[in-house]
Amino acid sequence: MQDPRTVFAALDLKPGDVFLDAGCGLGEYALEAARRVGPTGMVHAFDVTPGCIADLSSQAAALGLAQLRACVADITRPLPLPDASVTVGLLGTVLHIPPVTRSMEAVFTEMRRVLRPGGRLGVIECSQHAPCGPPRSMRLPAARIVDALAACGFLPLAVNDFGNTYLALFQPSLP
Numbered sequence: 001m002q003d004p005r006t007v008f009a010a011l012d013l014k015p016g017d018v019f020l021d022a023g024c025g026l027g028e029y030a031l032e033a034a035r036r037v038g039p040t041g042m043v044h045a046f047d048v049t050p051g052c053i054a055d056l057s058s059q060a061a062a063l064g065l066a067q068l069r070a071c072v073a074d075i076t077r078p079l080p081l082p083d084a085s086v087t088v089g090l091l092g093t094v095l096h097i098p099p100v101t102r103s104m105e106a107v108f109t110e111m112r113r114v115l116r117p118g119g120r121l122g123v124i125e126c127s128q129h130a131p132c133g134p135p136r137s138m139r140l141p142a143a144r145i146v147d148a149l150a151a152c153g154f155l156p157l158a159v160n161d162f163g164n165t166y167l168a169l170f171q172p173s174l175p
């Protein structure tokens, strides 16, 4: 996992933002995001694994982070969020999972729908040359993600190389 401080500096996550962590896992990014957006903001943390969501909900409650809402959701399906309701989205090492890779277009179309104009999307994936991580055949080069997101209405802003992982940043293009 990448240091959340580096990720949120690149995503420019601020107090009052509405953050979506799609495929949140145990929720390290979501918890740090909840601290950063503060009580005036909101964090939606979605994962298909009920155990991750139960643990994250308990942790958020114990930490008094009422702005974090963790929910069992399959990100390859329509997201349980209104249009243009999110300011910053994150897909953290989830796109390479084969059923998600196969549904990338649906995932990006939903991300485009829920992001506000001027919002940002970050995609973290494992680099091709990293010594550990998913099998190399499953790893996604940044260029493939840039092309797939461009086809779904996103403009690339930057690709930050963190060595074993990279963070690609996007914003919705104008309608």
Ligand SMILES: C[S@@+](CC[C@H](N)C(=O)[O-])C[C@H]1O[C@@H](n2cnc3c(N)ncnc32)[C@H](O)[C@@H]1O
Residues within 6 Å of the ligand: 001, 022, 023, 024, 025, 026, 027, 028, 029, 046, 047, 048, 049, 052, 073, 074, 075, 076, 091, 092, 093, 094, 097, 099, 100
């Ligand atoms: C490698 S973990 C990454 C967790 C977290 N984003 C991070 O970077 O630490 C991938 C997560 O994606 C979740 N996941 C896989 N397929 C999913 C889907 N279709 N919808 C939502 N979550 C999914 C898994 O349950 C797992 O928690």
